[in-house]
Amino acid sequence: MFAKLTTKIAMRKAGIPSSALSMPDTKSFSNSDGTVNTPITNPFANLSVPKSWQSWATPPPPPVEVAPTPVVGKQAPATAKLRLPPMDGRPAVVVFLRHAGCPFAEKTFIELRRLANKYTRLQFFAVSHSSKQATDRWISQMGGAWSVQIVVDEEREVYAAWGLGISTTYHLLNPWTQIARTKLGKEEGNWGREVDPSGNRWQTGGAWSTDELGLVRWGAANNTADDLPNLIEACRALGAA
Template identity: 45%
Template sequence: MSLTQELASWMSPKKLDLGSPPKVGDSAPSTDLLEFPRADERPAVVVFLRHCGCPFAEKSFRVLREAASANPDVAFVAVSHSSASHTKKWVSEVGGPGGDANPVGVVTDEGRDVYARWGLGASSFLHVLSPSALSSVFKLAREEGIANRPTESGSRWQTSGAWAVDGRGGVTWGGPAQTASEIPNVEEALSSLR
């Protein structure tokens, strides 16, 4: 990791043509990287991460991994826009994808095309650097030991989001994160699939 890479993560990302974020009852956007309905017909919880290195992305990934181990009948997918090599390294650093029974699937979308299909673009200054988001960074470090890691690729301005999708490809819960510090409520997502 270099200072240049760290500084690049603060640059505004390329503007993309965004779709509308899917709402409950909509069909989930389907792409070659993230297909719905899934071939295995399992419902899924999908979390779009901010960037590898972000403490909120790490907390979201940990929550996803814990839920995956307790719910083998549901697929759990994390989508990263960091490079494939950085994503792989980061997943390893944060404890891996989980057990063999139901590991978190990781999709790398460096071009952010899947993010755009789901309506997730660049966020605002206050979304990332509001007093509440900054205080949440320090609270996460203090209470859970989750702190910033090096950001080798990706943008700190990328909006995250989370959705639940049933086995037929219908959205049952979710939307874009309202703040950078928002951690997906996986229990709500799972309840919507029951």
């Protein structure tokens, strides 16, 4: 009791009110059920996540189960958005892009476009799971599609039919992929572009080539995010010089 009295006297001499050390009265914030509403507001209540971060979220599953990847010598998977052989019966090279804005996807697409201009007897497809608007904008930034046929597969149904699902953390973030990304940026000025939230960084990519009968002649899924398909070999598998 004397200690409390001494403290009050010392505080009075210092000009500090005795109520300074009192705990706030929580009764005024109590609900009828006895719970207490704190007067402190949530500092994160109005926090918005940048759009570019949304591409890191785990995407919803595709509408169909992810199938095994196509096998050389077997019929290529058939979906409503992509059937091989195409209507004109030409052999085809199909590239599944990781996402619009990916620097490795950009390098792959530019090579696909170059080969499409060179080998006109072949048909070339690029499949994107970003929205049509985002895909069109990205391709426009690279100078257009030229002879490449663009397939937009936002639901990732075509991806799943060709055995392409969600990658592992190692597939995307391993140190060798990060080194390759930095090298691509420094040597070729390709640091990637803005990633639209409709795209997802965890989606895997791949490339295949099919003959006039729609049989797979070459191809595989990408082992890592920086694994660039050898599209010249894809064309050679179809008899292109």
